Amino acid sequence: MAGLAVASGVYLATRRGQKQTADLRLWTFAKPHADAYVKMLSDFLRRHPGKTVDIQIVAGEAVTSRLQAAFWSNLDVPDLVEVEISWAGSFFRGKLESIGFRDLTERIHKTGLWNRIVQARFAPYTTRGRIFGIPHDVHPVMLAYRRDLVEKLGIDVDAIRTWDEFVEIGRRVTVPGKRFMMELPPAGVSSFEVMLFQRDGGYFDPQGNCTLDNEIAIETMKYYVPLVAGRYRIGNDLGGGQIFTRALEDGYYLFMVAPDWRTKVIEQDVPKVGGRMALMPLPAFYPGGRRTSTWGGTMIGITKRCADPDLAWELIMHLYLNKEALAEQFRNTNILPPARDLWDHPAYDEPRPFWSNQPLGRLYANLAPQTPPQYTSPYIGLAKAKLSEALIACVDYYDRYGARGFDGFVRQQMERAASEVRRQMRRNPYLHENA
Amino acid sequence: MKTPDLPAKTVATTSAPRKRPPRGDKIAPYLFVAPFLILFLVFGAYPLIKSVILAFYITSGPRDQVFVGLENFRFLLSDPDFWKAVRNTAVYTFWSLALQVPLGLGLAILLNSRWVKGREFFRLAFFSPNLVGQVFVGVLFSVLFVPQYGLVNRFLHATVGTPLDTRWLAEPSLVMPALVMTSLWMYVGMHMVYFLAGLQAVERELYEAATIDGANSWGQFWHVTLPGIRHVLIFVVLVSTIGSFQLFELPWVMLGRSPGPDGAGLTIVMYLYINGYVAGDLGYASAVGWTLALGLLIVSLLQLRLSGGWKG
Missing domain, CATH: 3.40.190.10 (Periplasmic binding protein-like II)
Structure with a gap:
């Protein structure tokens, strides 16, 4: 030995x-x-x-x-x-x-x-x-959707310009436990960050400062949570792989976030829905706003x-x-x-x-x-984890109390998440050296 | 009987000056211990000493290091994530012990009794989850726990009517029960084997004597079986505690190489791994490692003291 x-x-x-x-x-x-x-x-x-x-x-x-x-x-x-x-x-x-x-x-x-x-x-x-x-x-992002089901439900995707319009339709067609307007995770941040980037928000600014508690992030959280929590939620997430395949085949989701790479994943993993899928630009947050994001x-x-x-x-x-x-x-x-x-x-x-x-x-x-930029930092993993914690806390709050006091709670959670990231960043003696 | 005294001549012969051993004989013992010593120094002592030193530095990989004294420990004790990891690990350890040990013992008693047919088969069946690694078990159970289509949800929906889309691995309050259930399946068989070995060492005569004294089954268990397997019990509890505190692969795989939603699956070793190998701060990770080692030592000593394990 x-x-x-x-x-x-x-x-x-x-x-x-x-x-x-x-x-x-x-x-x-x-x-x-x-x-x-x-x-x-x-x-x-x-x-x-x-x-x-x-x-x-x-x-x-x-x-x-x-x-x-x-x-x-x-x-x-x-x-x-x-x-x-x-x-x-x-x-x-x-x-x-x-x-x-x-x-x-x-x-x-x-x-x-x-x-x-x-x-x-x-x-x-x-x-x-x-x-x-x-x-x-x-990796620009669009919405992929089950064209056959969407047409059957009488949804005109060309008429959807903004997220507000999309959500309104979603509340009409969602049947909790059976069919959701969109695949949206209540615990993971993948779809949340798509919306965050779409609004020119992010985890960090170009100088590497944490921006999880700025107005864009707070407003995005306030917008996203009611989509996945409470009585009028329109989104859910079951998981990836075979589960996603079954869910899409069964029509459990009508729409899903689809960067270009994911369209190939869908083609390979869910061949049964071939010819019945289509793509549309992301709805904008305001009329005339950006119709894509990145993932x-x-x-x-x-x-x-x-x-x-x-x-x-x-x-x-x-x-x-x-x-x-x-x-x-x-x-x-x-x-x-x-x-x-x-x-x-x-x-x-x-x-x-x-x-x-x-x-x-x-x-x-x-x-x-x-396509919006996404600024990074060595602390991106930590920032994602803290955002996920804040999202879960906000979803839980909204499920219990609804919109009452929600604004203050979101602010508190986002400030907490950002301060924990900053606290870790302050320990790094190399991060603020000049190029 | 009196031992005869040895003749003076014989005594004189045995105490005669010994010959000096050949030179090779002097080196031989060192050569025999050398393999262990070299391996221990290179792979045991050096990393241990190095990690003690590293614990006082903030690092980025092995080259960039800044001495910070006790700052890593101070930060550790004020880091909510560390305490979350401690809490999760303690909860997991408690439930693992509370469920695995009695169940393992119960199974061992059952499979030790002569009236059970096919005991060998059941022993193998219960032990077999141990033959595969935590990674395999993690992958397997992450599929069993999936919402809507997973077997666990299908079964619970059919039997007790829980919702089909229960998100075991995405709902913070359900992550720990899922981990405990998974580890129960994995480890209960191993505990059973330890207890079986202990049970087979308890003398039959003690049971016969207890029966004559009028002890019922419970009395026999309490006064004969438990004292008879006390050392095995202490060993199993100690090993389970240490193993539970070292939990890493199972939640790491089941939760998709992450601490899970709201850090509900974050364990101390996972926290160490993330800081050391994802964030690259080997110094901080060393501080976590030594804190864990110290914690484990205290818990183990406490367990030994409370169980009377010192006395042997």
């Missing part, structure tokens, strides 16, 4: 300086991404003879924990990594020079990428004014251990900005690429039979420029 331990230690210690097998190694957590990249590689390798690229799938959350461990130990660090949006902030906790990713700010401005990509999408990968990731997507996202970053950052950058440009290849990728994933100039490809105008022959790509592309 001791021999084994010593041998392993020696092996790891000597391996540090060894050359890796491929010139570039890319980690991704999404198999559809990996499949698409493998197809796109041959072109890149033809233009870079003698170079090799290894694309590795590292499952889900393991990307984050493995990458964190790799950064800390300086072992087995890949050259490029795709990180999910809600985890990105956790890599930005320490000193700027200690962040494991390369600062891409200058490259982004010098190459004109800043103007090509929807700028709001850089926000989640920015800390202290420096950008550490290139967005893989825009989810992925960045790609170049690690500091990467020996050839120029080659890594070229690979990113190839994978994220190759018009033809990305059009093909869109057909397979429904994910709109982040650069505006890519959206004029005919692939985005193709009618989709699953979605009642709507041109899915064009619908999302039309909304994408309005």
Whole structure:
């Protein structure tokens, strides 16, 4: 055992300086991404003879924990990594020079990428004014709905312009326990934050200050809670996976929040409703207001251990900005690429039979420029947890007492949530250093 | 019988100066303990000492560290999330002990009696949940508890008329009962095996003597069985308490890698993990770890004292 331990230690210690097998190694957590990249590689390798690229799938959350461990130990660090949006902030906790990713700010401005990509999408990968990731997507949000049931109930989706109108119809057609107007979780924050971002709110401002107790957040909470609590609620949530499949097949939900990536999930998981689904823009909070929001996202970053950052950058440009290849990728994933100039490809105008022959790509592309930013912080996980606690408390209050004293209670809860986030942030000695 | 005295010559021979052992013999004991010692120093002592030091730093990974003295402990004691984790863990521990130990003992008594047919099969059946890990059990029960379509809700709806869309893992007040039920299924069989081993060591003659003295079943249980398995009982309670305080994987998997709604499934170890490996503050996580260790030590000592476990 001791021999084994010593041998392993020696092996790891000597391996540090060894050359890796491929010139570039890319980690991704999404198999559809990996499949698409493998197809796109041959072109890149033809233009870079003698170079090799290894694309590795590292499952889900393991990307984050493995990458964190790799950064800390300086072992087995890949050259490029795709990180999910809600985890990105956790890599930005320490000193700027200690962040494991390369600062891409200058490259982004010098190459004109800043103007090509929807700028709001850089926000989640920015800390202290420096950008550490290139967005893989825009993820604008629409409402997906069971067209057959909605038509049967006499709902004219084209006439729905605002959330107030939507809610009014919802209160008419919801039958608690059997049919809900919309999939809306009373405990999770996924749909709440869609509404929050739609109103230009969020967890943090561009400077990284917590904004959970500002007026937008409070008003959003006051609007959202009566949709999922009390006698006149119009939303519920049963969970994901197979349960979501059954619920959608059974017509338990009529409408649901659908960023572009989720339309593919619905296509794959609920094939039975094919041809009976359709999409509409989010209702606005006021007439003429923003008709979309955002949910989810992925960045790609170049690690500091990467020996050839120029080659890594070229690979990113190839994978994220190759018009033809990305059009093909869109057909397979429904994910709109982040650069505006890519959206004029005919692939985005193709009618989709699953979605009642709507041109899915064009619908999302039309909304994408309005996508709101979501600013991040290393404390995004904590902020989400605190918002969830506040939401649960508010739902419980509304269930018990209704609108009586609700305004004061919401304010109190949001202030408490924000102050707990700020209390944790104050402990971080690195967060307020200047770029 | 008197032992004959040894002749003086024999005594003189045995006390003659011994030969110096060969050089290799001197090193041999050290070589034998070396594997354990090396492993312990590298993987046991060093991390322990390092974590004590880290507990006095705010860190971001292993490189960025700022010495803060006792600040981590001060913050910990004033952090509502830490106290929520302590409360959740204590509630889970209480209910786990209150349900698992009596049920495990009851099953053991039942399966120890000769009139039960197929005892071996039932022993295996009750123990088998232990053969799979907490992650597997977590995934399994997260499916059983789903609203509307899950087996638990279907069963309860059919039998006692509870709503089909009861959200066991999304309703803060229901998360803990769901966790306790799941762990009951998982661990009651293991306790049963411990108790079975204890029961089989209780001498039959004691029961016969108790019967002759006129003791009924309850009297036999109270005056013979319980004292006979006292040490096993103390062991099971102690091990269950420590195991419950270390709860992590089960709620982490069942609640979708989160502390659950309103932090209802947040345990102390989960709190440690989130701070250390999600937030990256290894210093704070070390402070949590040492606080947990200290708490466990106090609880274990208290249990041993109250149960008379000191006396042996």
